[in-house]
Amino acid sequence: MKNKVNYILLFALSILFVSCAYDNYDAPKSTLHGSIMYKGDTINVERSNGDINxxxxxxxxxxxxxxxxAAIRVMVNQDGTFNTLLFxxxxxxxxxKGQGPFMSLTNAETNSDTIPVRITGNKTMNIEVLPFYMIRNPLFSASGRTVSASCQLEQIIKDANARNIERVTLYxxxxxxxxGQTNIVKQDLSGSAITDLANVNLNVNVPTFASLNLPDQNYVFARIGLKIQNTDDMIFTSARKIKL
Amino acid sequence: MKKYFILLSIIVFSLTWGCKDDDFLNKNPNTILLNDQVWSDPSLVTSVLADLYGRYVDQQTITNWPEFTNFDEAFPSESGQFWRVQTNPQYDYGWWGDWDYGYIRELNLFIQKCKAADKLSESDRTRFLAEARFLRAANYFEKVKRMGGVPLITEPMEYDFSGDPTYLQHARAKESEVYDFVINELDTLKTMLPDNASIKSRATKGLALAMQARAALYAGSIAKYGTKTPSVSLSGGEVGIPAEKAQGYYQKALTAAQELISSGKYSLYLKKPDDLQDNFASLFTDKGSNPEVIFAQDFKLKSGVIEGWTVSNQPRSSAEEQQGGRVNPSLNLVQSFELLDNTYAQLPDISTGDTVYFNNPSDAFANRDARLGGTIIIPGSKFKGKTVDIWAGYMLKNGSIISGDHFGANAILPGKSTDEQVVGFDGPIDGLEYSAQTGFYVRKFLDPTVGSGQLGTQSDVWWVRYRYGEVLLNAAEAAFELGDKTTAAGYLNQVRSRAGLTKPLTESDITFDRIVHERKVELAFEGHEMFDMKRWRLAHVIWDGTNMTHVTTNLGKADEVSTMIFGLWPYKIYNPGSPNNGKYVFKQVRPSRVTSPHTWRLGNYYSKIGDDVRTNNPKIVKNPNQ
Known part of the structure; x- marks a missing residue:
């Protein structure tokens, strides 16, 4: 009798172990990574909070x-890179349409905005897009607790799809x-106040960390963002660390 | 062997005889009612209709309190809901979506069967038919508000099992076509529905006109203000209405509203002219011949159909359960209520150096629009005869604070030997659920009846979906958009004088900002804010994701940023010997749980249509910017 129970147990266990391998997919192993680019420059965008939806x-x-x-969504990081695991x-x-501070280019192979992607292993691929604007030559400096920034704005799309600048902001x-969500202080410059796209200057006074109830540190990070009218997403410069 | 023979014979005989009786397998079921049973009895048809009424769609409603805390009207004072002001600052594209075509199908079936029901009297049949068509129009209105143009299905569809379902796939109608459908249906229905203002929970002529005014106003403003957001449109017109249609829709809205107004069947609620705050609160709780309510979702005690708004939101100090206080109106909203002379004024705030001492905390809110006290429980005011106990602690001479971390906590004040209460029994205590974390509780729809705060009893206060006050505001807005500011001022003044505002507005006062402001203060916590901001294309402007450190000082401006919720906390002064000892000062705070600004993306204007829907029906096009 005891033997019988043992056999049954053995049989059940073996089914348990064998069948597990049977109906499962392997996890995706191939990575796809790259950047959103415009003619060799990466497009910097706003941080995502980690939730892909x-x-x-x-x-x-x-x-x-x-x-x-249903689509697999791939998040673009704030420095314009992306990284995902795929089958x-x-x-x-x-x-x-409407994603990002840019427009899709027409793909030569599909003759539409669809880009064919063949994944057969790890792959590096940059996505070329057409931004409405680019922020060129950002310069940051600090004197005392005042952070100054300057940059040039280059309008890339000038045809019927052109969009105006809503504002430029130093974060x-x-x-x-x-x-916009993480700054401790910011300075806006509205689009109508910009007279010369090649010469945009912004200054902001950084309050003491004590006045914000934050632990002290002797540096901050600064970024310039450009908000385009009728576009959700802003285009940014990369973040620069500035000693105060 | 003989045994088997007998057994076999029994089987054979039972097979041949058992089914012989036709009635044996032909019994009427006793758990469901058949079509011809239902459609010969008006009371059974009413039951079917009651189910259809019960599936009327609301977004913000008293039976779903957290939805009121998604934007800038209120803070969610419950631990499980803090995420609404924290980690999820952006709104999901699918939120507020509605693709319930099961409901549409059942309405269509009801209409089809009702038309064929020859055993009902003519008057019954007309009314049932009109009500079902009304509910269908209402649901299409709800869908077009959320999704833009949707397939207009007006007949129940049947699958023929041919293996090819493509004939069941319908493309989206234009946004304007759905609005036109709703408006045209209501034109027909207003002649079929009973013209009786005492009917509140079923469709009436007044309701058809009120809904028509609202729908036409929505369509008009989408046509007009849609030009501000050209990217929120689809080339097929499924989203977006051509600007040249604005005028026609506004005219329709005004005509419908004026037909209802001139019928004289409804009027503003004014049963308590001596206490306009209480009057405004009673407007929502008084179910006895209320002249203002046009359509409400009704509840009944001891019937199972009850609502828990009062349980959820009663002041914690006088609560009948160990809970309450969930919806905390924001300072952003509270400061919007004007002074009685039509001017805007910020509330006192010691952090700006504006130190004013008050004997009673409610004095800080004196001489304001009566709707403030009618909508919101302010510190020092009363609910169910008890004064709420909202104060955040003692402020000492040097500005330091002595407070506690639970309701009515005790501590020893300097120079004393015994401990005493140092914080209100309603808070505000930062981060403590059910405490008034903004310094305010909500009063609108709160049931003043004893027992309404008990889980076992709850409340039968109704959810007002359409009321005369809103019709007046709709008429005012439509008149303003048509350039008739005098008429607009006339309608606004009716609503405003009921709120105790003494100075009538004149033609020159009427601006778009005024219209927006009036709806904000009159219709707070009635589920209008999001849909209003959507149709004016203001949502992405006022919830633009920017960080705020201070509530706006620019009151009454329609496009002012309001991404984060602020509060105003009263402190008691402890400074023995000083004339100010025991008086109150106010301090503006941003509750520490409010960490992320709200971000409305252009893709939120029209909710996402699920991938499953688009897989099943490839004719459905995606909404823009998603």
């Missing part, structure tokens, strides 16, 4: 051939995440 800037990967269609397959990459933050 609420990512600030993202693009979509569609894999045709399945009965149900090997042929994907179609689309930047949804100061404790960490390298410097944007």
């Amino acid at each position: 609420n990512a600030t800037v993202y693009f979509e990967l569609w894999e045709p051939g399945w009965q149900k269609q 090997n397959a042929n994907y179609k990459l689309v930047i949804p 100061i933050s404790k960490t390298s995440f410097a944007d």
Whole structure:
């Protein structure tokens, strides 16, 4: 009798172990990484808070051939890079209309904004886009607790799709995440106040950390952001660490 | 062997005889009612209709309190809801979506069957039919508000099992077509529905006109203000209405509102002219021949159909359960209420150096629009006959604070030997749920009846969906947009004089900012704010994701940023010997749980249509900017 129980147990266990390998996929192993670029320059955007459903800037990967269609969203980091794990397959990459401070370029192969992506292993791929504006030659300096920044704005899209500048903002933050949500102080310059795109200057007085109830530090990070009318996402410079 | 033979014979005979009786398998079910049973009895049809009324869609409503805390009207004072002001500053694209075509199908089936129901009397049938068509129009209005143009299905669809379902796939109608459908249906229905202002929980002629005014106003403002956001549109017109249609919609809105106004069947609630604050609060709780309410979701005690708004939001100090105080109105809203002479004024705040001492904390809110006290429980005011106990602690001579971390906490004040209460039984205590973390509690819809705060009893105060006050504001807005400021001022003044504002507005006072302001203070906590900001294309302007350190000082301006919620805390002065000892000062705070500014993206204007919907029906186009 005891033997019988043992056999049954052994049989059950073996089923348990064997069948586990049977119906599972391997985890995706191939990485796709790269940057959002315009003619060799990376496009810096706003930080996403980690939740892909609420990512600030993202693009979509569609894999045709399945009965149900749903996109894999890939988040773009604030420095314009992206990184994702995928199964090997042929994907179609689309930047949804209205995403990011840029427009999609027409892909030569598909003759549309769809970019074919073949994943057969790790892959590095930059996505070329057409930004509305670029922020050129940002310069940051500090004297006392005043941070000064200057930059030039270059309008890239000038045809019927051109959009006006809503404002330029200098963001100061404790960490390298410097944007509308994380700044400790900011200075706006509205688009109508900009007379010379090649000469944009912003100054901001950084309050003492004690007055903000924050632990003291002798540096801040600064970034310039450009808000375009009728566009959700801003274009930024990279964050610069500034000693106070 | 014989045994088997008998057994076999029993089986054979039971097979041949058992089914012989036709009635045996032909019994009427006793758990469901059949179509011809239902459609011959008006009371059974009413039951079916009651279910359809019960599925009317609301976003912010008294049975779903957290939704009121998504924007800048209120702070969610419950630990599980703090995320609404924290980690999720952006709104999900799918939020506020509604793709419930099951409901539409059941309404269509009801309409189809009702038309064929020859056993009902003609008057019954007309009314049932009109009510179902009204509910369908209301639901399409709700859908177009959220999704833009949706497929307009007006007949129940059947699958023919041919293996090819493409004939069931319908493309989205234009946004304007859905609005036109709603407006045209209501034109027909207003002649079919009973013209009886005492009916509040079912459709009436007054309701058809009120909804028509609102829908036309929405369509008009989308046409007019949609030009501010050209990227919020689709080339097929599924989203966005051409600007040249604005005029026609505004005219329709004004005509519908004026037809209701001139009928004289409704009027502003004014049963307590001596106490206008209490009067305004009673407007929402008084169910006995209320002249203002046009349509409400009704509740009934001891019937199972009850609501817990009072349980959720009663002041903690006088609560009938160990909870309450969840919806905390923001300073952003409170400071918007004007002084009685039509001027805007910020509230006192010692952090700006504006030190004013008050004997009673409610004095700080004196001489304001009566709707303030009618909508919000301010420090020092009363609910259910008890004064709320809202004060954040003692402020000493040198400005330091002595307070506690639980309701009515005790501590020893300097120079004393015994401990005493150093914080109100309603808070505010930062981060403590159910305490008035902004310094305020909500009063609108709060039931003053004893027992309404008990979980076992709860409340039967109704949820007012349409009321005469809003119709007046709709008429005013439509008149303003049509350039008739005198008429607009006339309608606004009716609403404002009921709120105790003494100085009538004149033609020159009427601006877009005025219209926006009036809706904000009159219709707070009635579920209008988001949809108003959407149709004016202001949502991405006022919830633009910028960090705020101080509430706006620019009151009454429609496009002022309001991404974060602020509070105003009263402190008691402890300075023995000083004439100010025991008086109150106020300090503006941003509750520490408010960490992220709200961000409304252009893709939030129209909710995301699910990937599953678009897989099943490839004709459905995506909403813009998502």
